[in-house]
Amino acid sequence: MSVEEKKKIQFSVAVITYNEEQNLKDCIQSFHEIADEVIILDSFSTDKTEEIARSFPKVTFHVRKFSGHIEQKNHAIELCSGEWILSLDADERVSPELCREIQDLLPRSDKKNGYKIPRLTYHMGRFIRHGGWYPLKRYRFFRKGFARWTGENPHDYIEIDGKGSSLKGDIIHYSFKDLSHQIDTINKFSSIVSFTRFKKSISFPLLKSLYKPFFKFIECYFLKLGFLDGYPGFVIAISSSFSTFLKFAKIYELKNNTIERPSNLRKDYGT
Numbered sequence: 001m002s003v004e005e006k007k008k009i010q011f012s013v014a015v016i017t018y019n020e021e022q023n024l025k026d027c028i029q030s031f032h033e034i035a036d037e038v039i040i041l042d043s044f045s046t047d048k049t050e051e052i053a054r055s056f057p058k059v060t061f062h063v064r065k066f067s068g069h070i071e072q073k074n075h076a077i078e079l080c081s082g083e084w085i086l087s088l089d090a091d092e093r094v095s096p097e098l099c100r101e102i103q104d105l106l107p108r109s110d111k112k113n114g115y116k117i118p119r120l121t122y123h124m125g126r127f128i129r130h131g132g133w134y135p136l137k138r139y140r141f142f143r144k145g146f147a148r149w150t151g152e153n154p155h156d157y158i159e160i161d162g163k164g165s166s167l168k169g170d171i172i173h174y175s176f177k178d179l180s181h182q183i184d185t186i187n188k189f190s191s192i193v194s195f196t197r198f199k200k201s202i203s204f205p206l207l208k209s210l211y212k213p214f215f216k217f218i219e220c221y222f223l224k225l226g227f228l229d230g231y232p233g234f235v236i237a238i239s240s241s242f243s244t245f246l247k248f249a250k251i252y253e254l255k256n257n258t259i260e261r262p263s264n265l266r267k268d269y270g271t
Helices: 003-008 024-029 049-054 069-079 096-105 179-199 206-223 226-255
Strands: 011-017 037-042 059-063 084-089 092-094 112-117 119-123 126-128 138-143 147-152 155-160 163-166 171-173
Touching: 011 024, 011 069, 024 049, 024 092, 037 049, 037 069, 049 059, 059 069, 069 084, 069 147, 069 155, 084 092, 092 096, 112 155, 126 226, 138 147, 138 155, 147 179, 179 226, 206 226
Parallel strands: 011 037, 011 084, 037 059, 112 163, 119 171
Antiparallel strands: 084 138, 092 171, 112 138, 119 126, 147 155
16 A cells, blocks of 8 residues: 555554454445445454455455454554544444444544444344443544553453543444353353453452352342343343353462363463
8 A cells, every 4th residue: 555545544444353254244344335444453263254354345454363352452453544443343333323423523623532432232132222231332433543452351442542522323233143152252251351360460359259240130130220121131130240250260260270271262362
């Protein structure tokens, strides 16, 4: 890409991938018309992810060893040439309303460096609007050089420098194919959290491991009105409680030298 072409790029979209052939096409199609550039950062997929990505003319495909969600997403941002960047996962879609908002926003010159966007998740046959799952506004659209992914893997979030605001259009999140997929994800993510904390020498909190899972259910189902989502809301509250329990239990397992790392993590994770 020439220097002149780079100067013309105003809006980039960054997506990280690993074996996302089921999601990537719909993800890119949801924003492709308004994006000037699409950066796909893959971690050595073994399916048709690369083939699908390269079928879109605005896509640049990169490969990098995966060392963590935060690290991978920040590297994807560095690869972007646009003044403004939208950071997405492959199982997310940009709603038509959000596309229009971004299009209206790009020509303006304001002092905002980032915009929070609500994320609406589809699970168990319906959109989940309670239990802490919605609107869950987070910074996703930001000016390059003024934002970075931070937090604790895999529960990452974007911080911005300077002033920010919010948009109304949703990022649509198809996070789980079914309940079995959710359980697999809970198992994997709890392994990442526990292993990350173990590497940081964070102690095993026995008391918290006993009461926090219970209070997590109370928080999701009652305080955050998860019951309004019907039976799926109950399942989500139970699964959130179970996820909390697993994080503590796996830290205990690691701290007592029962294992070196959770067996469902890639061998090169964290290296």
